[in-house]
Amino acid sequence: MMSHRLVLPALLLGLLHACGSGQDDPCPGACGAGLECCPACPCATGTCSPEGVCVEGCSPKTLTGDITITSDDDRLSDLEGATVIEGSLHLSGLTRTDLAPLECLEEVRGGLHVGFLESLETISALNRLVRVDDGLGIYHCYALHHLDGLESLTTLGGNLDISFNSSLPLCEVEAFVARLRENGFTGNAETSFNDETATCDE
Secondary structure (H helix, E strand, O other): OOOOOOOOOHHHHHHHHHOEOOOOOOOOOOEOOOOEOEOOEOEOOOEEOOOOEEEOOOOOOEEEOOEEEOOHHHOHHHHOOOOEEEOOEEEEOOOOOOOHHHOOOOEEOOOEEEEOOOOOOOOHHHOOOOEEOOOEEEEOOOOOOOOOOOOOOOEEOOOEEEEOOOOOEHHHHHHHHHHHHHOOOOOOEEOOOOEOOOOOOO
16 A cells, blocks of 8 residues: 655645744743744734744724623633734723733723722733823723823823822823923813822922
């Protein structure tokens, strides 16, 4: 009986062995940062660069339309990986302490409103956010102690409302507003009923 062997072109064989770890099994799983990637071996995290190497970061993902989430049952996790929202995002009534599913979010081309999240302690997951086109609101988040996570935000249209956050130092809010003004923000800024007794490092 004649046996049949599949003979791969040398170039393709070389590509397969270059894809991933370079071991006999070129792609035991998804490739990590710094390793070569190809369709047979996608990046575990981040994205595949034009040079064919896995790099850290979020792959582009756009969600279209206004999004309103008013309870834990509405699955904030469905927004995981989104980099752009072509619309507004309204969050309220959640019991979670962070906004981890939004860690890839870079642009909101409407308004971003986070309100009445009484257990929310940190918004650090928003550290990639650079642009909000039509207003930013953070209010009635009584456990929120700082604005860490908004350092990258440089473009804000509309108005700003950071108020009724009893644990959030007013001085930190005022410093945030001042930085936005330096970057061209011209809207109204509401900053009432934050913690006026807390101090901020110079």
